[in-house]
Amino acid sequence: MNVQRENKAKKELFVTPDGYFENFHDKLMKSLPQTLLHSNKGYYFGKIRYAAALILLFLICGSIYYNDINRQAFLYSEQYNNEYIDELLDNYSIDDYTLYNYLTEANI
Amino acid sequence: MTKESSHTDDSLIISRLRDPETRVATFSFIVKKYSPLLYHHIHHMVLSHEDSDDILQNTFIKVWNNIDKFRGESHISTWLYRIATNETLTFLSQRKIDSVSLSNVESTIAEQIESDPYFNGNHAHAILLEAISKLPEKQRLVFNMKYFEEMKYEDISIVLGTSVGALKASYHIAVKKIEEYIEKKN
Known part of the structure; x- marks a missing residue:
């Protein structure tokens, strides 16, 4: 038997009871859950949810960026201070030899 | 349209x-x-x-x-x-x-179909439907959508989320299995 060719003439092998689809429609429309019947709530709730998620994401990214900038500024200022102090110590500190000469010349 | x-x-x-x-x-x-x-x-x-x-x-x-x-x-x-x-x-x-005794039910599918008051076919059609019922679910879906509902492979592909190539192969295998089943029955 060649399935491709045979039985093609009669595709709908089952019938439905008389008036089935009309009755089905009426029965279904009466049994619809009332949640969406007259409200737009679901649609707008969906939009609000997306907007809230975007705002939250923006706040998180902003907070991470702000913290990073502050941390860099702190590290920079810390580094500057250390360098500055080292330089001061190098230029202005008096070693033992200089101190001896100074005291000898002063005849103290 | x-x-x-x-x-x-x-x-x-x-x-x-x-x-x-x-x-x-x-x-x-x-x-x-x-x-x-x-x-x-x-x-x-x-x-x-x-x-x-x-x-x-x-x-x-x-x-x-x-x-x-x-x-x-x-x-x-x-x-x-x-x-x-x-x-x-x-x-x-x-x-x-x-269903605990599904195998017993499946063996008499052709008779069950012929006794269905809404069945509008003959014995050969009942055997064809019995053969289809023996296919794995996905193959059965593909076969029904192509053969009875005359849908395009592209449309079936969107509904089932399967590539057109895989659907063609699945349909081809289904046809072979159905033909073999009917041959055996005859």
């Missing part, structure tokens, strides 16, 4: 579904338009009017409850087919769990 006009129709239907003033009337239109197609799609899988009726009702209730989630990225018909298919597969897997 061209693809462009179909998209326009879908956009119009979606916007009316979202408007509380026109929602019920639009949903009623969808039920009237798609019930027969979906009923036969389900019936080819479950082979029982009562079960098809239950699944069809569950399908439309699910559609109603998920109207807001439909973004219009696919055709409404595709979306409906997907929901109906999922509901049918869920029902079939549940029936497998519930």
Whole structure:
């Protein structure tokens, strides 16, 4: 038997009871859950949810960026201070030899 | 109907579904338009009017409850087919769990079909349906959608999320299995 060719003439092998689809429609429309019947709530709730998620994401990214900038500024200022102090110590500190000469010349 | 006009129709239907003033009337239109197609799609899988009726009702209730989630990225018909298919597969897997002696029931499928008051075919058709019922679910779906519902592979591919190549192979294997089953029966 060649399935491709045979039985093609009669595709709908089952019938439905008389008036089935009309009755089905009426029965279904009466049994619809009332949640969406007259409200737009679901649609707008969906939009609000997306907007809230975007705002939250923006706040998180902003907070991470702000913290990073502050941390860099702190590290920079810390580094500057250390360098500055080292330089001061190098230029202005008096070693033992200089101190001896100074005291000898002063005849103290 | 061209693809462009179909998209326009879908956009119009979606916007009316979202408007509380026109929602019920639009949903009623969808039920009237798609019930027969979906009923036969389900019936080819479950082979029982009562079960098809239950699944069809569950399908439309699910559609109603998920109207807001439909973004219009696919055709409404595709979306409906997907929901109906999922509901049918869920029902079939549940029936497998519930039915302890399924093998005994399957062996008499042709007789059961012929005794169905809504069956409109002959003995050869009953044997054909019995052969189809022996296929794995996915192959059965592909075969029914191609053979009985005359859908294009491209459309079946969107509904089932399977490539066209895989569908063609699946249909080819299904036809071979059905032919072998019928040969054996004869």
